[in-house]
Amino acid sequence: MKKLSKSDHLKIFSYMLKIRRFEERSAQLYGMGHIGGFCHLYIGQEAVVVGVLMTIHKNDSVVTTYRDHGHMIARGLDPKKIMAELTGRADGYSAGKGGSMHMFSKKNNFYGGHGIVGAQVPIGTGIAFTHKYNGEKNICRTYIGDGAMNNGQVFEAFNLAALWSLPVLYIIENNKYGMGTSVDRAAAGSDLYKRGEAFGIKGEIVDGMNVYSVIKAANKAGEYVRSGKGPYILEVQTYRYRGHSMSDPAKYRTKKELEEYKSSDPIEIVKTEILKKKIATETELEKLSKEIIDEIKSAADFALQSKFPSAEELYTDVYI
């Protein structure tokens, strides 16, 4: 693997920070009533998607769960249009018809944003099938929450992917809780990365709070899959600072547990590394942070100024 350049480090820092600031702003807009329905924040998990981002090829595909805002930002999508979608506006990625859980960008090979736990796993496997069918050297990264790892269709997809040697990298984002139920209470044998073993799918566990660990593992796993050896599983251990969704006070876990994770905050780890390596000074990072705050603020302004979809839009996009 190529050594990370200075600009790589700064890219990592700014993407992670952009996701966090975006999610904080989302929480604020939710509280103000501009975002409705279910809204699942990614705060605390930034190192996972940004780490994987550093290993992605342009035409690789991605499919994920409903906790998708960070995934879209990491895929290079425009925060303005993401925020417009969250606020149900015509300028949103799904023209206001999808909302927080259902966002897509075909142009950027981002296939959602799926609201049904586990459903994205056969779908991602099918996207990988297409890459192989078309003779492309691309792979599909299919994200799975720890909660979905007890869902039957996930294992059906594992079986098919292994049987047909499909180029799919399964990334389990284990944030320790499926809504309010901890992994220990939901999964018999809680080593989720081993759940492909019966199908001959290799898996490994990764520290998802440290972006550098994620990059290393995602690179190795990605190249394994790209080389035509079939699927691979990464269980990335992470933690969400917020509740399952905006309406969840997260009383099922202790304050101590949360504080422990916060003390090894993934963004702080990157910041420390950048300062240690003298890639940028504290002042330069502060300047960068300020720019990100401004960018996210203008995304929110853009969203709130965007029009709601017109009444005719109710009946469009049912069929083409």
Add this chain to the structure above:
Amino acid sequence: MSIEILMPALSPTMTEGNLSKWLVKEGQDVKAGDVIAEIETDKATMEVEAVDEGTVEKLLYKEGDSNIPVNKPIALITSDQVATNNTNEAIKENTSKKEKKESIEPTKEPTKTILNNKEEKISLSKDQITMRQAIRDTIAEEMRNDKKVFILGEEVAEYQGAYKVTQGLLEEFGKKRVIDTPISEQGFAGLAIGAAFKGLIPIVEFMTFNFSMQAIDQIINSAAKTLYMSGGQINCPIVFRGPNGAAAQVAAQHSQDFSSWYAHVPGLKVVSPSTSLNAKGLLREAIRDPNPVIFLENEILYGLKGEVSNDKNFTIPFGKANIVKEGKDTTIVTYSIMVQKSLEAAKILKNKFNLDVEVIDLQSLRPLDSHTILNSVKKTNRIVTVEESWPFASIGSEIVNIVQQNAFDYLDAPILKVNSADVPMPYSSALEKLYLPQIDDIVKAVKEVNYI
């Protein structure tokens, strides 16, 4: 004394078979369990074993004889086992009773398909082909046309299709495009939907639509809704096809009609053919449609023969019903296997009651051709819906709504629906017959709306 060996029924819907090979000769002794012949059905070649012991007295058919009806004697065995004879006689009596029952098999007469749009002259084939072959040919033609089209499902490749619909496809297109799946409906349906999102055109065969319930979340939540949820970015060009509804005596879990289940869902298109001609036209349209299409076949119709269009690009647009018989007294709206039954009921109604019934084959359930239904009702002033599904919230219920809303003043009688009984499908043939809509039920309903 002689025991008759009868042509066996080797599948729930088999009506006839071919004698491909004798494995015994006249004069040869056979023991129970010996293989005596190979019988070829439209689905498979199977061995027939002797049940009784004795000497083969006579072989009544030659090797290669075809279309031998089920229950016809094919050989005689001389035996002195009286007890066995009795059993055999009992079986024979039972089966001959079965034969006398009203048959739910398609009429042997070829069906004429008239197309609604009369300006459209269709050049029809000289030969009649089965609906099974019509579907197979269409899949093959579209796979030749477009490399993005592929088919997957249980037993579609090496086994040549559980109902032989995919026969020969593996040989022509190879295992990359004709793909056997494990028994894993949610997995392979979801996978195919992902492939469709990414630009391929999958044809998903469900061995029967009963098993599609394992995958119904993917069909509705993923295939039907993603175009909308993505603001028009991601469409799902996919066909889910397979036999729907009752076969024969396969009971509650294998006999369900899913027409109204799927037709309920915006984002899906739902069609159901009744002849070889419209099977080809509708399936080609389905494969070329950029939206998800549910293609509901019927196992009993697979063997039904009819002409097809000579045009390799022949399609039937969705949302267009077909008036299969014109009439002025009552409108029957129906689809799939019930088209046959309705036409037979129409004959009885004409002969016995001098009622001239118009029969409309919907062909397409979503979109639904309200226009043709309403025009017909405005002419006949009476309407009966006929379908195999359960009555509650059925396609017929929706037609009742359309008609009462748009042609209320034209109606001279309340609308009647003919459906299956509102119970799970029973196993016993005696109860099955009561469960399914029969010709008599249709006749009775039409008489009722005519106050006869």
